[in-house]
Amino acid sequence: xxxxxxxxxxxVTITDGSDATLDGFTLxxxxxxxxxxxxxxLIVLNNDAVIKNCIIKNNQGHQGGxxxxxxxxxxxxxxxxxxxxxxxGGVFTLSAQLNLFENCLIANNTCDQIGGGLYVxxxxxxxxxxxxxxxxxxxGNSAGFYxxxxxxxxxxLNIVNGILFENTSSGNGGELYVSNNGHLEFEYSDIYLGExxxxxxxxxxxxxxxYNSGTIIYQTETWxxxxxxxxxxxxxxxxPYDYHLQEGSPCIDTGDxxxxxxxxxxxxxxxxxxxxxxxxxxxxxxxxxxxxx
Numbered sequence: 001x002x003x004x005x006x007x008x009x010x011x012v013t014i015t016d017g018s019d020a021t022l023d024g025f026t027l028x029x030x031x032x033x034x035x036x037x038x039x040x041x042l043i044v045l046n047n048d049a050v051i052k053n054c055i056i057k058n059n060q061g062h063q064g065g066x067x068x069x070x071x072x073x074x075x076x077x078x079x080x081x082x083x084x085x086x087x088x089g090g091v092f093t094l095s096a097q098l099n100l101f102e103n104c105l106i107a108n109n110t111c112d113q114i115g116g117g118l119y120v121x122x123x124x125x126x127x128x129x130x131x132x133x134x135x136x137x138x139x140g141n142s143a144g145f146y147x148x149x150x151x152x153x154x155x156x157l158n159i160v161n162g163i164l165f166e167n168t169s170s171g172n173g174g175e176l177y178v179s180n181n182g183h184l185e186f187e188y189s190d191i192y193l194g195e196x197x198x199x200x201x202x203x204x205x206x207x208x209x210x211y212n213s214g215t216i217i218y219q220t221e222t223w224x225x226x227x228x229x230x231x232x233x234x235x236x237x238x239x240p241y242d243y244h245l246q247e248g249s250p251c252i253d254t255g256d257x258x259x260x261x262x263x264x265x266x267x268x269x270x271x272x273x274x275x276x277x278x279x280x281x282x283x284x285x286x287x288x289x290x291x292x293x
């Protein structure tokens with residue numbers, strides 16, 4: 001189901017206190033402009049809304065071209081090709097409560113200032129109420145100033161099974177920028193910084209790729225490797241990838257070892273939004289006596 005705003009106003013707004021579910025919609029061609037406006041695509045205010053299986057694309061707003069959110073949970077969503085005049089080309093998060101993103105793609109969004117893919121200004125004071133992101137791909141986003149992929153101004157953000165790839169900004173922090181009191185932790189993630197840092201787990205803290213004046217913690221098996229995305233059918237710029245993993249990708253079967261996060265085919269979790277499907281035969285439980293028979 002497509003909801004098209006025809007470049008007039010915000011496509012969908014979910015108000016304070018709502019527990020609405022938005023499932024299976026494409027929200028497109030929303031348009032707002034000016035400092036008193038928010039997203040053109042989707043506005044989620046302080047609530048417990050659930051947004052799943054949605055595509056938010058080709059929208060424009062002042063803060064959060066695709067999504068402006070103060071709450072809610074997001075599952076299996078694609079946020080692509082949105083534009084913000086100010087911050088948060090794909091998503092602008094202003095939150096005092098838990099936000100959750102699972103299996104989401106934030107790609108090819110732009111903004112004029114900071115946070116091309118994701119801008120976060122959260123008021124959490126400890127990791128007991130952090131924003132949790134699992135199996136996300138943030139790729140091909142750009143910012144006019146800082147934080148092409150992610151700009152974390154304040155609060156706690158935890159990313160598990162994430163991929164950051166070819167995000168850019170005019171200033172420092174093309175992939176990510178952590179400022180002020182921001183606290184960002186990566187687990188089982190791939191932050192690809194190009195050939196210079198290939199196969200490295202020793203990340204810079206002040207350059208064109210990563211800028212950190214807050215706290216960044218690189219936890220278990222977080223590295224910089226080319227994720228080997230598949231190409232689009234056209235293979236043409238400016239966005240030649242479809243962000244699925246091709247055979248041989250270092251992101252296949254190297255995600256979090258928690259069985260609760262296993263891929264739908266039963267194998268260890270992959271990194272990024274799209275898992276690589278294995279065609280398996282026989283028993284796949286390594287604890288079983290007939291394993292691999």
